[in-house]
Amino acid sequence: MEKDKKQIRNERPPDETGDASLSDLFAERRAVLARIYRSLPPYGSVAFWELLERTQEKDQALPLEVLVRVLREEALARADKQAQHRICEIIVARLQTSNEQWVRQALANAHLLPGERHMFAADLYADLCEQLLRALLDDGQRFWEESFQQALRFARKHVYEGFMRREGRWQKLTPGRGYRVPRVLLESLERSEQRAGSPDEQDVPDERAEQALLAVEQSDIAALLFRLPERLRAVVWLIFWEDLSTKAVGKLLNISDRTVRNRLQTALARLRQVLENEQEVVIDGKGA
Amino acid sequence: MEKVREEEIMRITAQFVAEQEAGQRPRLEDYARRYPQYVDEITDFVTYYYAMEAGLPTDTASVPSLSAGSRAALELAWERIDTPFASSTLTLATLARRKHYSLARLASILNLSVDLVEQLARRQLDPATLPGELLQRLARALSQSLGVVRQALGLPEMPSTPFLAEERAAYHTQHQISFREAILASSQLSDAQRNYWQDVLERKRQ
Numbered sequence: 001m002e003k004d005k006k007q008i009r010n011e012r013p014p015d016e017t018g019d020a021s022l023s024d025l026f027a028e029r030r031a032v033l034a035r036i037y038r039s040l041p042p043y044g045s046v047a048f049w050e051l052l053e054r055t056q057e058k059d060q061a062l063p064l065e066v067l068v069r070v071l072r073e074e075a076l077a078r079a080d081k082q083a084q085h086r087i088c089e090i091i092v093a094r095l096q097t098s099n100e101q102w103v104r105q106a107l108a109n110a111h112l113l114p115g116e117r118h119m120f121a122a123d124l125y126a127d128l129c130e131q132l133l134r135a136l137l138d139d140g141q142r143f144w145e146e147s148f149q150q151a152l153r154f155a156r157k158h159v160y161e162g163f164m165r166r167e168g169r170w171q172k173l174t175p176g177r178g179y180r181v182p183r184v185l186l187e188s189l190e191r192s193e194q195r196a197g198s199p200d201e202q203d204v205p206d207e208r209a210e211q212a213l214l215a216v217e218q219s220d221i222a223a224l225l226f227r228l229p230e231r232l233r234a235v236v237w238l239i240f241w242e243d244l245s246t247k248a249v250g251k252l253l254n255i256s257d258r259t260v261r262n263r264l265q266t267a268l269a270r271l272r273q274v275l276e277n278e279q280e281v282v283i284d285g286k287g288a
Numbered sequence: 289m290e291k292v293r294e295e296e297i298m299r300i301t302a303q304f305v306a307e308q309e310a311g312q313r314p315r316l317e318d319y320a321r322r323y324p325q326y327v328d329e330i331t332d333f334v335t336y337y338y339a340m341e342a343g344l345p346t347d348t349a350s351v352p353s354l355s356a357g358s359r360a361a362l363e364l365a366w367e368r369i370d371t372p373f374a375s376s377t378l379t380l381a382t383l384a385r386r387k388h389y390s391l392a393r394l395a396s397i398l399n400l401s402v403d404l405v406e407q408l409a410r411r412q413l414d415p416a417t418l419p420g421e422l423l424q425r426l427a428r429a430l431s432q433s434l435g436v437v438r439q440a441l442g443l444p445e446m447p448s449t450p451f452l453a454e455e456r457a458a459y460h461t462q463h464q465i466s467f468r469e470a471i472l473a474s475s476q477l478s479d480a481q482r483n484y485w486q487d488v489l490e491r492k493r494q
Contacts, residue, residue: 023299024302046385053351055350058349070451089362092347092358092362093352093353093354093358094350096355098346099358102341102344105340105343123387125360125361126361126368126388129358130369132365133362133365133366133369134369137369140291140366142295143298147299149302150299150302151298153301153305153333156341160336162428165428166397222336223339225339230329230332233331233335234316234327234328234331235321237316237335238316238317241290244317252317252320253327
């Protein structure tokens with residue numbers, strides 16, 4: 001079992017990354033996890049609970065995927081409510097550092113009134129726990145038994161989007177570390193919008209905006225782009241972050257060169273709108 | 289089919305994360321080339337990942353005692369999951385309490401004034417005149433299905449379901465007014481909020 005746990009930890013994607021190898025990779029992972037599951041002490045025994053509840057070395061901890069399987073195939077199947085609560089508590093405890101940090105990060109740049117932050121954090125964390133419990137107790141969601149961390153990322157994404165929309169704060173979030181978004185970006189976006197009315201100049205690339213965007217850290221760009229519609233995001237990311245030409249992006253996304261430029265134009269205009277509320281912060285050069 | 293697609297996207301993006309964590313600097317370009325059918329979904333995840341997840345700890349080997357915050361969140365989550373709704377106790381106020389929302393907080397989320405939310409909670413508004421957008425906002429705010437929200441407001445669970453006379457009688461009070469009348473009469477609604485909901489009602493009419 002120790003060897004299997006290390007294998008899960010050390011697993012890295014293969015060099016060949018076509019569909020077939022991806023399936024193989026996950027099939028192999030499922031097989032390793034199944035071996036660990038089968039080697040567990042008898043359900044409910046002292047050794048069983050000791051193994052589940054004991055802090056382990058990084059390479060020796062029971063994979064969370066196996067815990068999910070135990071929850072579903074043992075505790076749920078036996079309608080053992082006490083065990084269900086106990087296993088879910090172990091999972092939440094193991095995720096505690098990560099989840100608490102995620103909650104702080106999600107609210108880090110939100111404009112909140114004094115005293116609101118704690119209340120919002122508690123709400124968001126409860127929403128996340130609810131989503132987590134519902135997923136863990138739903139044995140139709142098999143991916144949690146295959147790649148727990150990735151399933152968790154999608155669950156947190158879902159909770160984050162839902163929470164921000166519900167609170168009406170989706171557009172009010174500041175970009176990450178707002179002071180790093182330089183004034184030149186705002187000015188360039190301003191020019192970009194002014195040019196929008198002029199068909200002759202519509203296709204001219206906004207070099208200053210481009211430079212400004214490149215100066216922003218990847219997480220900041222991602223936080224900004226995350227608020228754009230998906231079809232606009234890919235164009236901006238590929239051009240500003242991966243240095244592709246508009247022609248290459250067009251070919252890649254199977255759209256015309258002109259559509260790429262139009263999407264870029266729209267994206268820049270929308271980013272300017274998002275940043276508009278932050279103008280004072282940016283011009284003052286102070287972080288939020 | 290949708291589930292298969294979702295799982296496929298999760299596997300593909302898991303690969304992206306694994307490469308990133310291994311220091312291989314994966315490129316969206318490569319993934320767009322390999323999986324053109326999922327380019328929007330992959331981009332959606334990648335931007336979220338870099339914005340929110342990339343720096344988070346993934347070491348989950350230790351089993352610490354639950355912090356007060358984690359304990360409270362977990363208990364509230366169990367409470368939401370474990371307690372089934374009895375239709376007789378299903379009201380807007382009970383749904384708000386389960387989310388630990390005051391009516392003022394709910395009003396702020398819904399872009400309404402407190403007096404209007406109080407009228408809603410007391411079933412003083414004719415539920416048939418409530419705009420769909422308000423019902424959807426309530427469902428999102430209270431993390432409930434539209435059906436549950438409709439029931440809490442005294443509407444049939446499904447819009448197409450005929451409303452039995454005795455059911456309507458149970459919810460109908462003598463002093464119910466329409467949503468439109470309520471927003472015009474409200475003393476607490478801001479001008480911006482009033483205009484917003486009037487626009488919503490106009491769109492509904494058109």
